[in-house]
Amino acid sequence: MSTQIEQQETETEADEETEPEVESPGDRRRAQRNERQAQEQAQREVEEETLDDEDTITLKVFRYDPEVEGKQEPRFDDFRVPFHKGMTILDALIYARDHYDSSLTFRHSCRQAVCGSDALFVNGRQRLGCKTQISELEDPVRIEPLPHQEVVKDLVVDMEHFYDQMEAVEPYFDADETPDDKLEEQRQTRENREKVKMSTRCIWCGACMSSCNIAAGDNEYLGPAAINKAYRFAMDEREGENRKQERLRIIEQEHGVWRCQTQFSCTEVCPKDIPLTEHIQELKREAVKNNLKFW
Amino acid sequence: MSQSYNRGTVEDFGRWREFTAGMWAWIFHKFTGWVLVGYLFTHIAVLSTSVGVDPASAQAGSDLYTSTLSGLESLLIVRFLEVGLLAVAVFHILNGIRLLMVDLGVGLESQDKSFYASLLLTGAIVVASVPTFLGGKLL
């Protein structure tokens, strides 16, 4: 999943060098770096010259800019990008932006599936740009902003609504009772940690919400990510019974868990492999068990 | 904030672009559920308007009920509709069982396989039923 172009390791050579010249280590490193860069440059030139159809991929990228006249009508731009092994969608977009059109706009930060800023609609499916290998996709690669969110510019969508839904479930640890000694740890059993493990992995990318048919038709629906967040805390035994009841009240409301129609599309697209539908279903059962009392 | 663009049809088509098993199952289940309700009402309407109380003609096999039903059965299109009804009902029942399992949290990892299994089984049962439905003489 590396986003770097592979670089030749030259350290071992450096260690063996025993030249008597009075040369600071810094000078040597700089000289080596220059040499390496020259090599890479030459290699790149050769590569770019021998570029043919097989070594390039075509990106079809959604473009739209409400602030520039002439770009207000959405359109698709084609970019031909040289392919290298291990290249991700994000790498290709960065290449296109740096080499062809600096106005091409998309969010990214960590490049390693941690920050959740580059969920995109690629070849008809929600995917994380930095976690999706180009080699897995059919050429041309069609890249659009996430569906069901307002487009701000090019591939950037407005995430505000998604964040609002996340906030609505009070996504923070909040125990009924905290230890008297403030420095005391609040330990969790191994079993309980296992139970919530997958649910803690969410990176707030919004892919799941974008893939959900129900969320598309019902703006008030909490959506898979928020419900998963609620699951993460409702199932945490350290919070205590009162807090759990409050959490269940939030997810039981009209636009909560009961809107889920088990289409599994969120589970299919989640880049962190969180079993979202499973968690939603478990909260449904939890809510029923909580309300049905026959004695 | 900058003004943002409502993608209209892109938005609507995006929603349906890539179907996964669970989404097909959902669409089919809705569709078959409502077809069954439609059939239920037609069924009640047809039967309730064809019950005549005339023992003599019933004896002779020419009462309203018999003639209505054999009239319907003599139409080829009705025979095909019956096969369709069976397909719809069988799929709804099988997928209904699948959904009950999903609700109980059983076998969620194989929800797609159980959907394909429902489809295959429905197909097999429908094919097996064809001789029964289409075989009888069109009176």
Ligand code: HEM
């Ligand atoms: C053994 C027979 C049946 C089984 C196991 C079954 C099962 C189910 C289940 C589990 C659902 C809920 C789907 C969900 O979770 O969203 C459902 C929905 C439905 N069923 Fe059935 N069903 C059966 C027979 C029927 C019949 C005979 C009719 C019509 C007369 C019918 C009409 C419907 C309708 C209209 C829906 C709602 C569809 C929607 O979501 O809009 N079902 N069925």
Ligand code: SF4
């Ligand atoms: S649950 Fe998965 S798809 Fe949804 S926001 Fe979190 S990481 Fe993204």
Ligand code: FES
């Ligand atoms: S850039 Fe951070 S998740 Fe892709």
